[in-house]
Amino acid sequence: AALSPLLYSVLGLPYRNIPAFTVLQPGGLPVELIGPRALRRSAKGSNIRELEQRLQTARRRHRYLSTCISSHGIYCWGAVADEVRLLKKRRLLQKDLATRLVSDIRRLRAAEEIVIGGGAFGRVLLGSSFNGTLVAIKIVSLEAESASHKSAPENQAAMSIQHAAKVTSLRTEAHVLQTLWQTRARGFARPLYFGKQMVRGEQSEVLVQELLGPSIETLWWASTGGTRFSAPCVLRIGIDALRCLQRLHAAGFTHNDVTPNNMCVGSYGDNAVRLVDLGNCEAITAEDAHAARREFRGTPLFASVAAHAGAETTALSDIEALVYCLLFLVQGTLPWEGEFELVTIRELKESSLLGFVVDKTPEQAAFAFEAIGKMLRRQELRHELYIRELQAAYRAMSPQSSLTQPFDWELMGITWSANGTVFASDGTVIHAISKHVPTRPDAALW
Numbered sequence: 001a002a003l004s005p006l007l008y009s010v011l012g013l014p015y016r017n018i019p020a021f022t023v024l025q026p027g028g029l030p031v032e033l034i035g036p037r038a039l040r041r042s043a044k045g046s047n048i049r050e051l052e053q054r055l056q057t058a059r060r061r062h063r064y065l066s067t068c069i070s071s072h073g074i075y076c077w078g079a080v081a082d083e084v085r086l087l088k089k090r091r092l093l094q095k096d097l098a099t100r101l102v103s104d105i106r107r108l109r110a111a112e113e114i115v116i117g118g119g120a121f122g123r124v125l126l127g128s129s130f131n132g133t134l135v136a137i138k139i140v141s142l143e144a145e146s147a148s149h150k151s152a153p154e155n156q157a158a159m160s161i162q163h164a165a166k167v168t169s170l171r172t173e174a175h176v177l178q179t180l181w182q183t184r185a186r187g188f189a190r191p192l193y194f195g196k197q198m199v200r201g202e203q204s205e206v207l208v209q210e211l212l213g214p215s216i217e218t219l220w221w222a223s224t225g226g227t228r229f230s231a232p233c234v235l236r237i238g239i240d241a242l243r244c245l246q247r248l249h250a251a252g253f254t255h256n257d258v259t260p261n262n263m264c265v266g267s268y269g270d271n272a273v274r275l276v277d278l279g280n281c282e283a284i285t286a287e288d289a290h291a292a293r294r295e296f297r298g299t300p301l302f303a304s305v306a307a308h309a310g311a312e313t314t315a316l317s318d319i320e321a322l323v324y325c326l327l328f329l330v331q332g333t334l335p336w337e338g339e340f341e342l343v344t345i346r347e348l349k350e351s352s353l354l355g356f357v358v359d360k361t362p363e364q365a366a367f368a369f370e371a372i373g374k375m376l377r378r379q380e381l382r383h384e385l386y387i388r389e390l391q392a393a394y395r396a397m398s399p400q401s402s403l404t405q406p407f408d409w410e411l412m413g414i415t416w417s418a419n420g421t422v423f424a425s426d427g428t429v430i431h432a433i434s435k436h437v438p439t440r441p442d443a444a445l446w
Helices: 005-011 037-042 048-071 079-110 142-150 153-164 169-182 216-224 231-250 305-309 315-331 342-352 363-377 383-397
Strands: 021-024 030-034 115-118 122-128 134-141 191-199 202-210 263-265 273-275 429-431
Touching: 021 134, 021 191, 030 191, 048 079, 134 142, 134 169, 134 191, 142 202, 169 191, 169 202, 169 231, 216 263, 216 429, 231 273, 231 315, 231 363, 231 383, 305 315, 305 342, 315 363, 363 383
Parallel strands: none
Antiparallel strands: 021 030, 021 122, 115 122, 122 134, 134 202, 191 202, 263 273
């Protein structure tokens, strides 16, 4: 059996030994091979660019053989005739090869990937590993990301430093995931491969990782129709997310974009919350390391006050953003929802100071959120104390229940398939990312 890619990096072995992955199309057939160049070269017929190169070679050989045949003239006999017959056979083989290659290229160009997610610069596709295990493949076009950076003149100074070091958001995410996996930190997707290659005709970076379930935001909409989760459910989400942040901060990184959409459950019945989308992560530095004002990064609805102020974000900023997420899930709204000006949102967050939660949040949960808010205002970074506050609130609300009780979506019988389609208990589709939707939860993924 093949070793984990991260074991190769730990042992100092080259990446060419890592198994390849394939992007899947509806029907389960491969569209494109993802992996080291040596593997992609050995697996013929799996990449459009490589097929085009082979087609050019076949056509060049066909022309060369035709020239050789013509040089012998129309009439020939003896050994020359035998040589001409051999050349004609070889030319016919090259013609047949070119015909097959043209057919394969047309098939791959017409094939559609199964898109299970996306973002500003790239997309997330459903793929398969060498042993048939389904994986998530993140693909970011370097051309699109570079064009977006060039179109924002206010970001020139920061981006010039980033491009000089050839650091992209996907490369950052791969580095953070590998660091977390090497430290055995749970609560994050397992990284399987990172590299650069041509994908569907574009130079791209690819990150292959463990396939997870839907996001908390998707399950919130599917379960409540955009209203609110129960307080015990939100407290359990908060406990899991705080543990993830604790491990991330212990590894020396801040997330900088904690939102319900960047929290996912596991796959195959594992409902533990994971943090995803680590492309905005930054290394934790001294408070005075960056005195200059920074551009805003994150999601305005959930970003911390420090992020709005352009200050250096810290681990406390992630905790503050998480509290806003939990309040949003338990209330269904936030006071600044619907505002578009960043200055207005910042003023509302500063004036509320987390004190608005008492009126719209169950009492026990409100006390826990207020206790965390007071510690944040005192700049106290105490992950274990935050977790204990939420655990105490959960036990006060559900004295007969343990922290392993089902989430709201589990109680409602909500399920999902690998391509991101979410189903109600009766099998009807509630949410679909891909247009290739199975007819029922237990149907084939395609």
